[in-house]
Amino acid sequence: MGIFEVTETDLAGRIGRIRTNHGTVATPAYVPVVHPVKQAIPTKTLKGMGFEMVITNAYITMKRHGKDAEKCGIHDIIGFDGAVMTDSGGYQVLEYGGLDVEPAAMAAYERSIGSDIAIPLDKPTGFGLPRRTAQGYVRRTLADAKATIDSADIDGQIWAGPIQGGEHLDLVARSARGLAKMGFPMMALGSPVEFMEQYEYASLARMIIAARRAIPAGLPLHLFGSGHPLTIPFSVALGCDTFDSASYALYAKHGRYIDQDGTRRLEGISHLSCPCRVCSSHTPSELRTSPERYELLSLHNLYAIKSSVDGVRQAISEGRLWEHVIRGLRAHPRLYEVISVIAENPEYVESGTPQFKQRAALFFTHDDLLRPEVRSYHRMVRSFYTKRTKLCLTAAPPANPAYLDHGIVSLQRRVGKDVQVCTIDPYLGIIPLELGDIYPAAHNMAARNTEPGIAAPTLETLEHLIANNSFAEIIYDRKDAAAAALVKHIPRTIKRNQIPKIKNKKSTRQEQL
Numbered sequence: 001m002g003i004f005e006v007t008e009t010d011l012a013g014r015i016g017r018i019r020t021n022h023g024t025v026a027t028p029a030y031v032p033v034v035h036p037v038k039q040a041i042p043t044k045t046l047k048g049m050g051f052e053m054v055i056t057n058a059y060i061t062m063k064r065h066g067k068d069a070e071k072c073g074i075h076d077i078i079g080f081d082g083a084v085m086t087d088s089g090g091y092q093v094l095e096y097g098g099l100d101v102e103p104a105a106m107a108a109y110e111r112s113i114g115s116d117i118a119i120p121l122d123k124p125t126g127f128g129l130p131r132r133t134a135q136g137y138v139r140r141t142l143a144d145a146k147a148t149i150d151s152a153d154i155d156g157q158i159w160a161g162p163i164q165g166g167e168h169l170d171l172v173a174r175s176a177r178g179l180a181k182m183g184f185p186m187m188a189l190g191s192p193v194e195f196m197e198q199y200e201y202a203s204l205a206r207m208i209i210a211a212r213r214a215i216p217a218g219l220p221l222h223l224f225g226s227g228h229p230l231t232i233p234f235s236v237a238l239g240c241d242t243f244d245s246a247s248y249a250l251y252a253k254h255g256r257y258i259d260q261d262g263t264r265r266l267e268g269i270s271h272l273s274c275p276c277r278v279c280s281s282h283t284p285s286e287l288r289t290s291p292e293r294y295e296l297l298s299l300h301n302l303y304a305i306k307s308s309v310d311g312v313r314q315a316i317s318e319g320r321l322w323e324h325v326i327r328g329l330r331a332h333p334r335l336y337e338v339i340s341v342i343a344e345n346p347e348y349v350e351s352g353t354p355q356f357k358q359r360a361a362l363f364f365t366h367d368d369l370l371r372p373e374v375r376s377y378h379r380m381v382r383s384f385y386t387k388r389t390k391l392c393l394t395a396a397p398p399a400n401p402a403y404l405d406h407g408i409v410s411l412q413r414r415v416g417k418d419v420q421v422c423t424i425d426p427y428l429g430i431i432p433l434e435l436g437d438i439y440p441a442a443h444n445m446a447a448r449n450t451e452p453g454i455a456a457p458t459l460e461t462l463e464h465l466i467a468n469n470s471f472a473e474i475i476y477d478r479k480d481a482a483a484a485a486l487v488k489h490i491p492r493t494i495k496r497n498q499i500p501k502i503k504n505k506k507s508t509r510q511e512q513l
């Protein structure tokens with residue numbers, strides 16, 4: 001049995017479980033960084049808040065606790081009986097240059113202190129390194145990782161392969177493939193901290209996709225240094241399962257308050273909208289002047305991050321991860337650029353999206369044309385075939401599915417059996433009546449003031465529909481704006497005709513369209 005089990009998916013995000021020597025960790029999971037010497041929030045509090053795994057630094061542990069940690073184990077040193085992940089010190093390499101310890105010795109130490117998920121000593125590429133240098137770092141990390149995994153006496157310990165390469169996506173892919181081939185059961189993607197400091201969210205998204213595409217779907221992927229509500233939703237949606245960061249404490253040190261759409265200076269806050277136990281029992285000025293300000297702010301920051309992770313988990317369960325992620329991306333224009341990365345990789349986010357969902361898909365803007373459900377619906381219509389020789393296009397009626405609408409029923413009667421009736425939808429494009437109850441045609445709700453009109457995917461679908469079938473005639477109502485706009489794109493070789501009117505004087509307005 002593998003170490004990782006996936007139970008639910010949406011987009012490329014998943015809900016799952018990682019089995020470790022110290023219990024199961026539900027994912028997606030935020031993994032708080034715990035300092036092995038000076039920890040602001042007691043690890044007991046972290047456990048009590050529901051964090052099942054923490055990460056600590058094996059290099060600092062080695063320097064400060066040495067043999068003691070080998071004797072009693074890392075769990076006793078930090079006082080945490082859940083899963084403990086150890087970073088080998090790669091971040092210190094990034095910050096201060098080299099370390100005075102060899103990868104093999106570091107690996108042996110991580111084994112002897114009994115960490116549940118260990119990371120071999122790596123050479124982080126960060127962001128902004130010239131390609132040649134980054135390439136050297138990737139090679140070096142791969143060689144060290146190989147030596148580590150080859151000598152590993154596994155015994156339930158999970159080794160996570162450190163993927164490097166930074167913004168050089170081919171290097172990220174090569175690094176990830178190399179580690180997967182060595183047999184690492186988990187992967188850890190390096191150094192997005194610098195990406196985030198420079199607001200390079202789109203580059204971070206590209207890096208995650210490059211890594212994820214290069215490794216088997218069954219492997220959990222950890223993202224280093226990226227536990228912030230701004231990045232959590234989209235990183236999970238792109239396939240990250242766990243992520244750590246020390247931001248809750250680092251930000252608190254500088255009086256910074258994390259919330260769902262950014263980080264604020266405590267000085268500038270006049271209202272605390274968060275319902276956590278810190279915010280609900282303090283006013284902003286009490287928080288600012290409290291002698292325990294650092295601890296309180298750290299605690300609030302943890303609650304804010306936890307709330308973000310719980311929100312993402314719930315969104316995956318509901319099949320509403322798309323809506324959740326897009327809402328989050330609007331917190332900052334640079335974050336919103338991640339939409340372009342999704343547009344570049346549409347089939348990637350489709351991979352984990354269930355074909356049918358319990359809940360209606362919500363459509364708001366043009367962005368929703370990129371939704372997996374919308375794309376797969378278009379694909380289905382593009383291969384639709386009928387023996388009918390005429391096509392009738394009409395605006396979508398109020399009733400859903402369309403074939404239950406009185407106006408549509410009457411229209412069908414008037415045009416006759418040899419006519420394929422299709423309704424026009426701003427998002428789903430062209431809906432043959434027969435496909436009117438396939439998800440999400442009858443299970444969506446769209447804002448009526450921001451519809452995209454006749455969008456490019458709809459025109460493409462129309463093109464395919466005409467190419468696949470032998471329609472000699474197209475029937476529509478000239479007063480129907482959607483139909484008239486669409487018909488403009490129909491080849492001249494196809495005859496155009498109006499929908500026949502009903503002669504019966506008693507007919508209702510609705511029947512006349």
Ligand SMILES: [Zn+2]
Pocket residue numbers: 274275276277278279280300301303304
């Ligand atoms: Zn709070």
